Amino acid sequence: NAGVTQTPKFRVLKTGQSMTLLCAQDMNHEYMYWYRQDPGMGLRLIHYSVGEGTTAKGEVPDGYNVSRLKKQNFLLGLESAAPSQTSVYFCASSFDGYGYTFGSGTRLTVV
């Protein structure tokens, strides 16, 4: 099925560990985004990309890095996980910056 696929769906990390979340889309969208969702705060933009090889900071970028080496993939990295990064992470892609397709999310717990 066409859409946005996130892996893994669940992960538990210890403080200080690193990990990479993978987002893949098969719709040939230029724009891709990483959001985090916390209770009562809606979704907040971490980083985004407007095309292959480009990345930019969103509103809560600290502690995260991203890469977009291929148009269809957008990776989110945590170099040294902290409990404050416990959240649900959503990837999204868009053709025109207005209609977004979201992945099903990655639930990350940092202990």
Add this chain to the structure above:
Amino acid sequence: AQSVTQLDSHVSVSEGTPVLLRCNYSSSYSPSLFWYVQHPNKGLQLLLKYTSAATLVKGINGFEAEFKKSETSFHLTKPSAHMSDAAEYFCVVSVNVYKLSFGAGTTVTVRA
């Protein structure tokens, strides 16, 4: 700056009765507005969007929203709630092509 405020954090309705979810927006120009729904442990699904065409926007699953510039509102309604409508709903404004600004969300409970 563009932002949205969802006026109710939780709404409880009986099955078969109308649903009203309230959203006010703040924007210095004509905004693009959206409503998304999130069912438990699922991703976000677009219900409808307003992009300066008709002020009454019809979406999926019987939902509709009306853009009222004079009231800076974009409330979501459905004439008759179904059990499957139990979910969290987000009002969203497009800040630019790189960023959406989300409301805090409204959780809808549907009583049998």
